[in-house]
Amino acid sequence: MAKHSFNKTVWQCLTLISQFxxxxxxxxxMMFALGYWLDGRLGTQFFAIVLFFVGVLAGFGNIYRLxxxxxxxxxxxxxx
Numbered sequence: 403m404a405k406h407s408f409n410k411t412v413w414q415c416l417t418l419i420s421q422f423x424x425x426x427x428x429x430x431x432m433m434f435a436l437g438y439w440l441d442g443r444l445g446t447q448f449f450a451i452v453l454f455f456v457g458v459l460a461g462f463g464n465i466y467r468l469x470x471x472x473x474x475x476x477x478x479x480x481x482x
Contacts, residue, residue, distance in 0.1 A: 418472075425468065426461035433457030 437453030440446070 421468070422465050425464040426458075429460040429464065430454065430457035433460070 433453040433456050434450055437450035440449040440453075
């Protein structure tokens with residue numbers, strides 16, 4: 403039984419790590435692509451950089467909210 407529990411915990415951790423990565427890459431990539439498109443359309447060279455950093459901040463915000471939600475659930479479960 404302990405072996406099954408360990409495997410479940412490992413898979414849950416790997417899933418969480420993957421989710422963090424996806425939550426960081428998607429907004430960053432989408433905002434960079436939008437900035438690159440705007441730069442090409444408007445003939446500028448700064449939208450891609452600015453929107454890249456906006457995407458990074460959005461990704462960190464997503465990760466922060468998810469991590470806070472997980473720890474709140476864990477604390478509530480530990481108190482019960």
